[in-house]
Amino acid sequence: MRILVIEDEEKTSAYLKKGLEESGYAVDVANDGADGLILALEEKYDVIVLDVMLPTMDGWAILKTLRASKATPVLFLTARDDVNDRVRGLELGGDDYLVKPFAFVELLARVRTLARRGPPRESELIKVGDLEIDVNRRKVRREGKRIDLTPREFALLRLLARKQGEVLSRTQIASYVWDMNFDSDTNVVEVAIRRLRAKVDDDFSVKLIQTVRGVGYVIDSKVTD
């Protein structure tokens, strides 16, 4: 298993290299964005650990360029505990993220999961009844008609669709899509679901997004009521 660590803080990259090597991985390090991108494109890695704030080329630009041709799993590291950063990273094709500072064991667990999962199939197409979600190209169609979603609506729909038939609680949805705890206020999720329904369900007779009262939401082509 080969890992590429793109991280400009040399103390952090040396520490990650040492820890990952002790865990049995072969590790290359790039301390600069442009160098990291070249390695990521030219070599074959099982997982890339990508810092967002980098000299010469930031993590977003690297991710965007990389995703045009490669599906290598990417764990990105954000410095700020910022929701928009995470949504942006996931929407650009990042597979998972960690907020700095993090514990090495947590990074190792994420890397293992990504390495085990491997790259996603080149075109992941999720179907829920007549709804089609092209995950990599971020295109959504229903009965062949294109539906335009905001990045966050797309993330929400993708989450529901990947777990179709499975009821997700508001808290689960909030923690995945916004990475926040909404124990006291799940209204944000309700509002987002309402907006998503307006685009995905309102014009169609079969309603795919269903409310399970007192529990949460599920997307399913089979009406359960």
Ligand code: CA
């Ligand atoms: Ca950095």
